[in-house]
Amino acid sequence: MANTKEVRKQIASIKSTQKITSAMEMVAASKIRKTQGEMQLGRPYSEKIKEVISHIATSSSEYSHPFYESRAAKKACFIVVSSDKGLCGGLNINLFKSVIHKAADLNAQGVEPSFALIGVKAASFFKAVGGNVVAKVQKLGDKPDPDMLIGLTKTVLDLHKDKEIDEVYLCSNKFINTMTQQPMVQQLIPLPAIIDDGSTSTHWDYIYEPEAKELLEGLMTRYIESLIYHAVVENNACEQAAKMLAMKNATDNAGDLIKELELLYNNVRQAAITQELSEIVGGAAAV
């Protein structure tokens, strides 16, 4: 049977771990509010730009942007948004699983996948798994700067322009609530066709100032940038929520373990006392 000193040491070590996890839980809880606020602030922009893009799609434009045209897919690029830090439960790994699943699906159809990675965790995962990585950004921090994403976006869009890539997917976690985050693989290019409900049957077009091509080029780039930025901000909120949950579970588990160990400690102590007593009694009888 274990001796009391050993058990006491174990309890002390678990207690200090519990202190750390509960501190991390509180940090994550306070960050959630901030990241969630940021996510909501960015929402109007992405909604508005989506509206504008869908208006353009329904107009009979003089210039058809390459993002609308679907070519025979030979190569696809996955933009994977992950967190920089771990200890957030299955958040990243669930996302990677759905990415790999989708990539395997496409591969079966003869489409060659490549990856553009955002976040330290994605970089280390795809380094281990293998795969053609075309671009990566890391360490965006709690307050991601849109400027840091421009390089990655440009690389991917340039590859698309040069016909090195035919399809682009954006993979990130969707924030449903604090308890649930949903991994999502969303098609960016070609832009999913907008369902014509018949209400826009009239033939109309914008006046473009200056040229349609130039303008749409800029607007589309901005659209893709805003989607990626929004995904990063949303993923941040997911990370904090997942971290809070994971740390809460860890703290609870530590509590359970301590309870069990304390029971064991008392058992061991009582056994030792009983043994000592019986030894004394036995000794006295012998004398």
Next chain:
Amino acid sequence: MSTIKVSIVSSSEEIYSGEGTMVFATGSLGEIGIAPGHTPLLTGLAPGPVRIQNGDEEQTFFCSGGFVEIQPDLVTFLSDRAERADSMDEAEAIKAQEQAEKNMHDQQSTLDYTKAAAQLAEAAARIKTIQKLRKNK
């Protein structure tokens, strides 16, 4: 009086959402005035003021470039950065302009030059917006 729905959004927040009887903005090819029932128009935005009139009221905003989409019943400003003009600081803007001018002069490469020129244009537009706003008061 007929009105048009106006919204100004920047990538980090929504600046304004409401009705207007007349909207003025600085397009990339010059100033544009937008009245309700305007024909669909899509254009770039140059750094400069955006004025929204609603009856007798007028509000001024500052947009530092982006896009504007106009439909007969709605105007959407997709700005890179936008703010309310009355919350802008003139001293700050002048300082930014001086800094931009300095950058222009001791630029190293052409890349820096275009960046500095853009900065300068933005700072100048900012000051103009503030001054215009003051004159109107």
